[in-house]
């Protein structure tokens with residue numbers, strides 16, 4: 701039996717990735733603040749399970765309990781493989797440095813950085829104790845490698861995730877483990893997050909018009925198309941380059 705844990709599965713890219721795993725006959729455990737009825741219906745159609753854990757990842761107690769519940773559900777007797785997709789994320793605060801709100805900064809790093817790190821830390825421990833193979837995908841962003849006005853928090857959080865991915869993968873290789881840990885940068889995806897980006901004030905985000913234009917010109921990819929590219933990569937697991945930050949643009953014919 702294979703299980704995929706997907707954080708932020710209620711909408712956007714996380715929903716699309718969870719849906720693809722269900723299509724493949726892989727059980728899904730989702731984690732977010734909102735339940736997604738469509739995923740439950742898909743699971744029923746496909747004869748697999750979909751479990752949802754309601755959790756506010758910005759709250760450290762909720763996160764600890766959420767991780768406990770996920771591990772309990774994931775590690776059943778006949779488990780052979782666990783995927784973890786660290787997808788949940790926020791863009792806020794979009795603001796120039798000097799105007800940042802401290803509580804939003806803390807929330808951001810708790811959701812975008814602390815959550816994936818603590819999930820991976822716990823998953824690798826459980827998996828090694830129980831002799832189960834894991835594949836970890838951290839959803840990152842091109843903003844990790846670009847300097848974008850107003851995105852200091854988002855960009856530095858994603859840069860932290862890339863570095864964490866590479867270090868954890870190197871440690872696993874050194875330990876002779878067969879787990880893989882990669883990051884996946886999905887390009888520009890038509891989700892609520894892009895709506896939040898377009899709603900930013902130009903004083904806080906100088907490139908806001910560029911992002912409005914991308915939407916107007918139909919340049920955003922659908923979450924489903926972006927999830928398909930990831931699933932294709934996972935279907936060729938033997939050629940996955942452990943620790944690599946994969947970019948959608950490197951994986952598709954443009």
Ligand SMILES: NC(=O)c1ccc[n+]([C@@H]2O[C@H](COP(=O)([O-])OP(=O)(O)OC[C@H]3O[C@@H](n4cnc5c(N)ncnc54)[C@H](OP(=O)(O)O)[C@@H]3O)[C@@H](O)[C@H]2O)c1
Pocket residue numbers: 707708709710711712713714731732733734735755756757758786787788789790811839840841842885886887888889890891892893894
């Ligand atoms: N959209 C893009 O163009 C783009 C580009 C590059 C990278 N990414 C990355 O792709 C990932 C998914 O983004 P998206 O565009 O799909 O965003 P989205 O549509 O805004 O969805 C965000 C997901 O994260 C969950 N989430 C947010 N805050 C949470 C919290 N406090 N507790 C629990 N769950 C929370 C949401 O669930 P609830 O609200 O139900 O809790 C939702 O399922 C993110 O890591 C993002 O950084 C997106």
